[in-house]
Amino acid sequence: MQNIKVFIWGFGAMGRGMAEMLLTKKGVEIVGVCDIHPDLVGKDFKTALDIKTDHPEVIIEQDVDKLLANVKPDIALLCTDSFVAGAFPKIKKVVEHKIDCISTAEEMAYPSANAPELAKKIDSLAKQHGVTVLGTGINPGFIMDLLVVALSGVMSDVSHIEAKRVNSLSPFGPVVMHEQGVGISLEAYESRTASHDLAGHVGFKESVMMIADALGVKLDGFEQQMKPIVTTIDRKSKYGEAKKGTLAGINMTGQGLVDGKVFIDMFHPQQIEPEMEGTHTGDYIKLTGTPAVNMAIQPEVDGGIGTIAMCVNMIPHVLNARPGLKTMIDLPVPRAILGDMRDLLEDA
């Protein structure tokens, strides 16, 4: 049996991490890499990663049409966007080449939440071309949604759901420091939120709707809030610095309502050096019902490696799935792949 052939579209932190992970796996090879950054185009991807292996040379190509005219991947890892609207034309191109697709775009984890029309289009395009499309990642995609759903499986009834992801931004680089407003003043925070320049966490609506649909609950509302986390002491991480009185990060909260009351309650504060003011990082799920389930993962699952691993580990499940747009609640549970990736493929 031939290796599973992977095409990586977008060679930033996520795409590079997936390439590095794939180089350690058996039964799979990278056959194409697409990125438009001038420092990358024309280089062998292993040179770009500064890794020496016997994996065949794959030159990073900026023209995706030229690339797809020359190689026939089994699956594309699309690591370019956060929103469905941005990812859609790329997904369409991949699907029209009859290639399965996994997207890291946060909104693609449950695209019907914020882009129901595009979600329908993706589903019908995928079915038309006989391929499968999945959005996944650590969050949305696992911690605050799929894991909540899976834990509810041991319950006969659920009356309230609380999911909390308390993480540190300290390991992240300058892009994230800027996106999350680390070190900015309250005035800058106000003006940047007014101009929609601070993203905060993208994914609450996706997570809330994935949980509600999985459990068969009809929501009558969704709300979310963004608040600055103002530090009372000076904090400093490798790429970030927050002086006393400025932002150490952002606290996002979100709620899914049933009968006007909060049924799903989400908390996701992100900041540099949370321990300096006594905040312990972790992932927490608290399900009220029969029986109650009270879960903690401490410290929180690393978001960067987590997203990279989720995308790579879902490759065989996506290759096995029936055609169409799928979400994490449609497919078997993710798992680390320690053997040959082809062993997880079902007979066609």
Add this chain to the structure above:
Amino acid sequence: MQNIKVFIWGFGAMGRGMAEMLLTKKGVEIVGVCDIHPDLVGKDFKTALDIKTDHPEVIIEQDVDKLLANVKPDIALLCTDSFVAGAFPKIKKVVEHKIDCISTAEEMAYPSANAPELAKKIDSLAKQHGVTVLGTGINPGFIMDLLVVALSGVMSDVSHIEAKRVNSLSPFGPVVMHEQGVGISLEAYESRTASHDLAGHVGFKESVMMIADALGVKLDGFEQQMKPIVTTIDRKSKYGEAKKGTLAGINMTGQGLVDGKVFIDMFHPQQIEPEMEGTHTGDYIKLTGTPAVNMAIQPEVDGGIGTIAMCVNMIPHVLNARPGLKTMIDLPVPRAILGDMRDLLEDA
């Protein structure tokens, strides 16, 4: 669309609990109950449960052939056995009537572990008759296996797995007190283990092999050990009593080996009133690798309700699945069903 029609075979604690849970769900009804206990045969199952609802009368029948000649269930919940050998003839009968089947038998959670030949037979019978067979429960079936697998999905590499389920036997009745040797002397423990009269936990081999197969790891050994938990103080629960120096319960440990070293390490001490000697109950999963994952559920997920809920909640997934013998790693994640169960059925 008609209700999903359920047949419950075995009306002990598990079968009764599933009936009670099904009575609270929409889009599903009980069409047959089989048990051989003289106190139950001939009674309406609701009378046996002492529950008044408008659910149609279903008389508990001891003759399964007579029962299946008169009703056409979509799925059977088989709550009769712990071992594949005992469950096999019943599964065969159900499958030959073209009925999907969920079994609570611990060994059925991964039947190829201890009964590979029967597992093959079940798979081919199920395919021949176009139905699906699944074994599940809280453990094996979820806590020490499926949840381990799911959490590994966020990892790029795993070097060691530890799963620990520390639970209290205090809520359980006289049957479990006897099976787990609560209150017996060390001499009685020695003689009962010598005559294979103490079961301890059934399911380590199933859990270990489910994890190994899911991750694609080749095991070169499996071992398990049983040890008495001798109390140093008098302990008492509703149905159990352990005087100082006697057994408060049993500690089971198990290991899956790779290259002669422990790769999967299982701990499952079960006892009455563990808090009296400072033991805190909980479910703990510790995955070493990239990134490390350190999970705790405190207190442990209730085993009785957990198994009942897992079996009922998996009904739509089993109805949707392709024919054959399936395990929890083949199907989408379990979930609590709060809406109409039929909404989870895929279009045929």
